[in-house]
Amino acid sequence: SCHVLDLNEPIIDHAEGQLFLNEAFKILMEEVLCKGTDAKQKVCRYEEPEVLAKILDLELREAGEPHEKLLQRVRDVATYSVKTCHPRFFNQQFSGVDYHSLAGRFLSESLNTNLFTYEVAPVFVLMENEVLRALRFLVGWTEGDGLFCPGGSTSNMFAMNLARYQLYPDVKTKGLWSLPQLVLFTSPESHYSVKKGAAFLGIGTDNVILVDVDDGGHMIPEDLEEKIKSAIAQGAVPFLVSCTSGTTVQGAFDPLDRIADVCEKHNLWMHVDAAWGGSVLFSKQHRHLMKGVERANSVAWNPHKMLTAGLQCSVLLLQDTTNLLKKCHSAHASYLFQQDKFYDVDLDIGDKSLQCSRKVDCLKLWLMWKAVGSSGLAERVNKAFSNVRYLTEKMKKTEGFKILNEPEFVNLCFWYIPPSLRGKELNEDYQDRLAKVAPVIKERMMRQGSMMVGYQPLGNKVNFFRVTVFSPLVSTKDLDFFLDEIERLGRDL
Amino acid sequence: SCHVLDLNEPIIDHAEGQLFLNEAFKILMEEVLCKGTDAKQKVCRYEEPEVLAKILDLELREAGEPHEKLLQRVRDVATYSVKTCHPRFFNQQFSGVDYHSLAGRFLSESLNTNLFTYEVAPVFVLMENEVLRALRFLVGWTEGDGLFCPGGSTSNMFAMNLARYQLYPDVKTKGLWSLPQLVLFTSPESHYSVKKGAAFLGIGTDNVILVDVDDGGHMIPEDLEEKIKSAIAQGAVPFLVSCTSGTTVQGAFDPLDRIADVCEKHNLWMHVDAAWGGSVLFSKQHRHLMKGVERANSVAWNPHKMLTAGLQCSVLLLQDTTNLLKKCHSAHASYLFQQDKFYDVDLDIGDKSLQCSRKVDCLKLWLMWKAVGSSGLAERVNKAFSNVRYLTEKMKKTEGFKILNEPEFVNLCFWYIPPSLRGKELNEDYQDRLAKVAPVIKERMMRQGSMMVGYQPLGNKVNFFRVTVFSPLVSTKDLDFFLDEIERLGRDL
Numbered sequence: 002s003c004h005v006l007d008l009n010e011p012i013i014d015h016a017e018g019q020l021f022l023n024e025a026f027k028i029l030m031e032e033v034l035c036k037g038t039d040a041k042q043k044v045c046r047y048e049e050p051e052v053l054a055k056i057l058d059l060e061l062r063e064a065g066e067p068h069e070k071l072l073q074r075v076r077d078v079a080t081y082s083v084k085t086c087h088p089r090f091f092n093q094q095f096s097g098v099d100y101h102s103l104a105g106r107f108l109s110e111s112l113n114t115n116l117f118t119y120e121v122a123p124v125f126v127l128m129e130n131e132v133l134r135a136l137r138f139l140v141g142w143t144e145g146d147g148l149f150c151p152g153g154s155t156s157n158m159f160a161m162n163l164a165r166y167q168l169y170p171d172v173k174t175k176g177l178w179s180l181p182q183l184v185l186f187t188s189p190e191s192h193y194s195v196k197k198g199a200a201f202l203g204i205g206t207d208n209v210i211l212v213d214v215d216d217g218g219h220m221i222p223e224d225l226e227e228k229i230k231s232a233i234a235q236g237a238v239p240f241l242v243s244c245t246s247g248t249t250v251q252g253a254f255d256p257l258d259r260i261a262d263v264c265e266k267h268n269l270w271m272h273v274d275a276a277w278g279g280s281v282l283f284s285k286q287h288r289h290l291m292k293g294v295e296r297a298n299s300v301a302w303n304p305h306k307m308l309t310a311g312l313q314c315s316v317l318l319l320q321d322t323t324n325l326l327k328k329c330h331s332a333h334a335s336y337l338f339q340q341d342k343f344y345d346v347d348l349d350i351g352d353k354s355l356q357c358s359r360k361v362d363c364l365k366l367w368l369m370w371k372a373v374g375s376s377g378l379a380e381r382v383n384k385a386f387s388n389v390r391y392l393t394e395k396m397k398k399t400e401g402f403k404i405l406n407e408p409e410f411v412n413l414c415f416w417y418i419p420p421s422l423r424g425k426e427l428n429e430d431y432q433d434r435l436a437k438v439a440p441v442i443k444e445r446m447m448r449q450g451s452m453m454v455g456y457q458p459l460g461n462k463v464n465f466f467r468v469t470v471f472s473p474l475v476s477t478k479d480l481d482f483f484l485d486e487i488e489r490l491g492r493d494l
Numbered sequence: 495s496c497h498v499l500d501l502n503e504p505i506i507d508h509a510e511g512q513l514f515l516n517e518a519f520k521i522l523m524e525e526v527l528c529k530g531t532d533a534k535q536k537v538c539r540y541e542e543p544e545v546l547a548k549i550l551d552l553e554l555r556e557a558g559e560p561h562e563k564l565l566q567r568v569r570d571v572a573t574y575s576v577k578t579c580h581p582r583f584f585n586q587q588f589s590g591v592d593y594h595s596l597a598g599r600f601l602s603e604s605l606n607t608n609l610f611t612y613e614v615a616p617v618f619v620l621m622e623n624e625v626l627r628a629l630r631f632l633v634g635w636t637e638g639d640g641l642f643c644p645g646g647s648t649s650n651m652f653a654m655n656l657a658r659y660q661l662y663p664d665v666k667t668k669g670l671w672s673l674p675q676l677v678l679f680t681s682p683e684s685h686y687s688v689k690k691g692a693a694f695l696g697i698g699t700d701n702v703i704l705v706d707v708d709d710g711g712h713m714i715p716e717d718l719e720e721k722i723k724s725a726i727a728q729g730a731v732p733f734l735v736s737c738t739s740g741t742t743v744q745g746a747f748d749p750l751d752r753i754a755d756v757c758e759k760h761n762l763w764m765h766v767d768a769a770w771g772g773s774v775l776f777s778k779q780h781r782h783l784m785k786g787v788e789r790a791n792s793v794a795w796n797p798h799k800m801l802t803a804g805l806q807c808s809v810l811l812l813q814d815t816t817n818l819l820k821k822c823h824s825a826h827a828s829y830l831f832q833q834d835k836f837y838d839v840d841l842d843i844g845d846k847s848l849q850c851s852r853k854v855d856c857l858k859l860w861l862m863w864k865a866v867g868s869s870g871l872a873e874r875v876n877k878a879f880s881n882v883r884y885l886t887e888k889m890k891k892t893e894g895f896k897i898l899n900e901p902e903f904v905n906l907c908f909w910y911i912p913p914s915l916r917g918k919e920l921n922e923d924y925q926d927r928l929a930k931v932a933p934v935i936k937e938r939m940m941r942q943g944s945m946m947v948g949y950q951p952l953g954n955k956v957n958f959f960r961v962t963v964f965s966p967l968v969s970t971k972d973l974d975f976f977l978d979e980i981e982r983l984g985r986d987l
């Protein structure tokens with residue numbers, strides 16, 4: 002009854018497979034990288050889910066499909082996907098494309114190895130180490146530790162775990178029941194992963210204490226100190242402050258130096274979530290925004306955001322030199338981390354992570370960095386700031402646009418006020434009507450495929466647009482287009 | 495003082511960038527995919543870390559480098575990396591290459607989007623949904639939920655979090671302090687991520703209770719039941735049993751049906767860690783190994799292991815239809831998951847995860863599945879079993895090889911006993927000397943680059959080899975070579 006297989010031959014035909022890969026490569030070059038970066042083409046080709054599902058014929062079946070049909074599938078996936086490399090994709094904190102990074106990504110995918118031992122990843126163990134060293138150097142540390150993580154959220158959660166472990170190493174074996182009630186501090190404008198992390202780590206979101214922010218969205222150190230004292234008075238144990246360098250919506254930088262003073266005074270772990278803003282450290286002109294970062298215990302930084310390194314590329318950097326990361330995370334699996342190997346087993350870095358399989362995320366950043374140098378990356382950061390300045394100034398001069406705050410970073414938050422609402426600020430329904438503007442403009446731009454930008458409410462502020470400008474592919478033409486397009490899509494509202 | 499930039503032009507030159515990508519593609523085709531899969535070439539080119547660091551010149555500097563130099567770097571990275579696609583790479587639970595999957599991976603990398611909203615990932619939201627449906631169907635569920643995760647470790651941790659939340663939803667806000675002491679159960683041969691998860695989630699490794707296994711490495715349901723009772727008697731609250739389908743070292747399948755009986759009786763969440771073994775579900779012949787899996791609450795399954803889908807490709811599947819995943823993990827970030835969008839916001843699946851950025855890991859599996867069909871994937875699984883059977887029979891007939899157990903799956907664990915040790919089983923230093931054999935053979939094979947296979951101790955068993963055979967590129971020639979090579983490298987020991 003056993004299906005007869007010819008064991009003597011591999012199941013996969015290399016010539017056929019490589020031909021397919023070659024053809025698929027040509028398609029993605031054409032459809033994604035050429036057309037996708039061409040401002041004359043659409044950013045997206047929106048279809049309703051039911052329609053798209055029908056076009057794509059997603060169902061997985063018993064039988065395989067022929068070569069030509071599969072190539073058509075590659076084409077379809079490319080056609081109906083959003084072109085995040087397009088110069089008019091302003092929707093997220095990633096956009097654009099860097100060809101050196103992309104080459105690094107293709108190479109990582111082909112090599113398909115795992116960053117846990119020197120044995121299977123000799124090049125990448127050494128490379129990750131160098132990239133982490135170079136990033137730490139920008140933070141201001143000549144020593145320390147670190148790890149690439151699957152995203153900034155994970156980096157933030159790992160920092161939380163380390164802070165907790167440093168204070169109470171027993172937590173690893175005994176759990177939280179053996180500890181007093183812990184509390185941590187962050188601002189209401191910090192990334193939602195801080196709360197998700199508190200829930201996941203068993204700390205609970207109620208134990209995330211929100212520190213007030215000023216008008217610009219910066220954590221207020223005086224309020225932090227007060228809230229720490231009041232938590233202590235209530236019997237809780239503060240263990241961590243999670244500051245943000247570059248908040249998600251407004252792009253605010255918390256005042257690190259003054260927060261560090263508070264952390265030192267109360268002996269708290271200072272974490273800096275610089276997932277979004279960390280890249281300013283490349284720029285001599287703008288790195289002052291993170292003044293004091295060298296006093297932090299840990300920094301999370303996503304080169305996949307502002308630096309266009311490609312998803313995912315996220316690091317957690319540590320000032321620690323006591324091997325805390327490994328002590329906190331290790332499980333000493335003997336099938337992977339044998340101690341009787343013929344090389345220095347400190348090179349088997351996998352036990353520093355809570356992951357087992359871990360993708361190689363350093364190569365793409367390394368290759369891109371080698372290609373343009375620190376100076377080239379600094380130039381990109383500077384250009385992003387100049388672009389935002391350009392857009393802001395132009396917006397201020399254009400009727401119908403109202404910015405929330407002078408941008409501190411590369412986020413520009415603004416309302417578009419259609420002619421029908423101008424001068425009606427005092428009407429009772431003004432806020433309600435204004436709240437409905439952004440969603441309609443967004444729908445229109447997506448259906449037309451001309452542009453993508455996100456909107457959201459924040460606190461008591463109704464729906465406004467947040468545009469982030471940093472892709473190395475963006476020019477002032479695209480920013481001029483941006484303003485015109487919002488107006489074109491919204492002026493009848 | 496501001497460095498003057500021309501804002502009118504993008505910083506990146508497309509023609510130059512695309513030329514580089516083309517050239518890099520040719521190099522990886524040649525060096526990784528052609529040479530790397532050629533049995534006549536080396537699996538690895540081992541260098542001492544200091545030497546390799548010098549060759550690679552990893553340091554990141556101020557200035558960028560020219561085109562030709564960067565291409566040489568691509569070549570160097572390929573040359574000194576381990577060829578995990580090589581037919582003689584038996585070192586891990588991933589190996590081989592599938593060209594359709596690889597094409598899917600290149601396409602995902604080029605499209606560089608994020609699986610959190612329909613808006614930026616329309617194709618992949620629908621596609622992930624279909625892949626999850628098809629995988630759940632193999633488990634035996636016509637409904638349910640699921641998520642791609644950054645590895646099986648994360649999938650296991652998410653399952654643990656869900657189990658805890660279902661029993662005590664308050665944990666999300668109040669933390670573990672509001673809960674009684676929780677305990678979970680697994681076997682000592684389960685993956686180390688179960689313990690890492692317990693530490694990370696604040697439960698503590700002491701609260702992971704290890705259930706005895708039989709000689710083959712299977713959890714003993716009677717011992718499970720006893721340990722549950724005794725934990726309850728001590729005042730703890732059992733909440734989860736983490737079974738393994740395909741243990742990492744021995745490839746054992748825990749008896750799911752009998753464990754399900756115990757879980758039902760005590761109302762415990764039953765999780766099946768099928769990261770390694772899940773792929774047997776494709777095979778009519780072998781899926782009986784997971785009989786009872788349909789009674790589980792959750793299943794973790796890594797197509798990046800046995801199915802050669804490429805790192806990372808890992809799913810968590812759930813039987814739940816009450817939206818538990820979202821309730822447990824959500825944070826309702828208003829900048830991402832606006833509720834006033836123009837399409838059905840249930841398509842914005844991102845809040846089901848604890849990640850924010852989440853890579854597209856479904857496309858590669860989908861494309862490969864489309865290419866060969868369920869029947870083609872079943873054939874690969876069947877072939878892997880036959881290959882292991884072939885190797886086992888041959889090994890049994892070959893002097894100097896001693897297998898630990900009849901393989902149940904595609905792991906074959908064995909000692910190589912060099913002539914000098916044969917017949918000396920009763921000598922006092924036998925075990926000590928045997929323990930030193932595998933590390934030396936391993937060192938030799940790596941220095942010569944002829945093959946890679948892992949070894950480890952387990953319980954009171956000293957270092958033995960574990961070979962996993964499943965790459966679709968492996969033929970019996972390679973297995974014959976495997977035996978000969980171990981002997982060649984070890985017979986003088």
Ligand SMILES: Cc1ncc(COP(=O)(O)O)c(C=O)c1O
Pocket residue numbers: 094151152153154155191192194245247248249274275276277303315849850851852
């Ligand atoms: C400030 C901040 N922190 C953390 C994150 C999370 O990073 P990731 O999406 O890589 O998980 C983001 C991303 O939006 C962010 O803006």
Ligand SMILES: Cc1ncc(COP(=O)(O)O)c(C=O)c1O
Pocket residue numbers: 356357358359587644645646647648684685687738740741742767768769770796808
């Ligand atoms: C049984 C089992 N579970 C979980 C894992 C972890 O999966 P990952 O490496 O994707 O985190 C492994 C991998 O070795 C495994 O063998």
